[in-house]
Amino acid sequence: MGRYSYSQPSSSEEYDIDITSLLQAEADLYADEADRRASGRASEDENATV
Numbered sequence: 001m002g003r004y005s006y007s008q009p010s011s012s013e014e015y016d017i018d019i020t021s022l023l024q025a026e027a028d029l030y031a032d033e034a035d036r037r038a039s040g041r042a043s044e045d046e047n048a049t050v
Helices: 012-047
Strands: none
Touching: none
């Protein structure tokens, strides 16, 4: 049977930094998408004022 092995990060700090940067990048993407949707809906709402 083959042995399964994996290497852990050299330190937990490096791992935390990588996770943080990934989360920040994802948050930026969602923020950009939200801004585009918000600006797109804003013009539609002006035409459909109740």
